[in-house]
Amino acid sequence: MFLSINSMKQVGGLQWPCSRLTEFKFVHESPPPPTPTESPPTQSRPPPPTPSLPPRATPSLTTPPSPPPPPTWYPSPPSKPKKLKCKNKNYPKCYTSEHACPASCPGQCEVDCVSCKPVCKCDMPGAVCQDPRFIGADGITFYFHGKKDKDFCLVSDNNLHINGHFIGKRNKNMGRDFTWVQSIGVLFDNHKLQISAQKTSSWDDAIDRISLTYDGKSIILPETEGAKWEYSRTSITRTQDTNDVVVEVKNLFKITAKVVPITKEESRVHNYGTFSEDCFAHLDLKFKFFSLSNEVDGVLGQTYRNDYVSKVKMGVLMPVMGGDSKFMSTNSFAIDCFVAKFKGSAHVAGSSLSLGLPSLMCQSGLNGQGVICKR
Structure with a gap:
């Protein structure tokens, strides 16, 4: 339906000016479809929770163990065993044959050319090692602790006298000191020979800590295996670049001396205590004698007599030989111990x-x- 207004007309009681043509257009449209009544939105409810059952306990026997965490440190690989040769030409079947040191002493052994087998230096008759542990000529092992900062007669015979100077650390829980042989003084003929381990706070195998004097004069050996010093019937030879020598006086004795420290592991095992300023470098010794008399005496020397009977108590963990007072000397070259024979x-x-x-x-x-x- 259209309504045109061209002049002032009264429509429905209202006057409209005619000067303006206003056209209204009424469009008759079909009524919109009825709007369906909207139901209130339905809230979606979550599904009812499924009741969770507690996990079934698995017997511990069937529970696989959790893997251990990765290690934060790795142990150092074991040292390779040292290889040695028999150097005695009197045993042609064994001469120059090569042998590896046993696992119990990977760096301290020697070849027994008679049996053609490697043996630990500290497990042979005549050895003085560790705390200090002696092996007599009869093969019986015993300990002689002595006292720290004191000297004791190890061997005394008509023409040979050997004193050992002991260093150590007081053990508060025991009635004795922890002791080691730091040096030896050797008297023979009219000569004085001294072999010593130099004091050091930390240990390095590449640094030589062995000290040698002959009649009061220092002996300087090149730090090369095989380096040799000779005078009269005495010879001193390096068996390693550092810290290991063999001293021999022809027809009298042969001494193998090696400077070793107290390691942290040894301290832990034996409860020695801390060693922050001193690693107690000491000597591991091996003695071989060629002309002892049957009067020989001393802590080790007495075991070479034909009539010697061991006085240590066998069957105990640490058989100890006493008699500190009769073996004590006033210094490294003194022959004033009770059993002196020199x-x-x-x-x-x-x-x-x-x-x-x-x-x-x-x-x-x-x-x-x-x-x-x-x-």
Whole structure:
């Protein structure tokens, strides 16, 4: 339906100006479809919770163990066993044959050319090692602790005397000191030989800590395996670049000496205590004697007598030899212990040939020591 307004007309009681043409258009449209009555929105309810059952306990026997956490440290690999050769030409079947040290002593062994087998130095008769642990000539192992900062007679015979200087640490829980042999003083003929381990706070195998003197003069050996010093019938030879030597006096003795420290593991196992300023470097020793008499005495020397019977209590964990007082000396070269036998070169092999006889000159022209002039 259209309504046109061209002039002022009164429509429904209202006047509209005619000057403006206003056209209203009424469009008859079909009524919109009835709006369906909207029902209130239905809230979606969550599904009812499924009741959770507690996990069934699994017997511990069938529970697989949880894997251990990865280690934060790794143990150092075991040291490779040292390999040695028999160097004694008197045993041709074994000479130059190579052998590896046993696992119990990977770095301290020697080849026994007689049996052609490697043996630990500290497990052979004549050994003095560790705390200090002795193995006598009879093969019986015993301990002689002594006292720290004191000297004790190890071997005393007519022409050989060996004192050991002990260092150590007081053990508050025991009636004795922890002790080790720091040096030895050797008297033979008219000579004095000393082998010592130098004090050090930390240990390095590459640094030489062995000290040698002969008649009061220092012996300097090149730090090379096989380096050798000789004088008269005495020889000193390095068996490793550092800290290991063999001292031999022909027809009298042979001493193998190695400087070793107290390690942290040893301290833990034996409850030695902390070693922050001193690792107690000491000597592991192996003695071999060629001409001892049956009067020999000393902590180790007495075991070489034919009539020696061990006095230590066998069957115990640590058989200990006492008698500190009769073996004690005043210094490394003193022969004032109760069991001293040393008389010097005047009694070599029971001979009197070395007595100091006067030197004379006769009219006949003969002269010299022991000459008797006749009228």
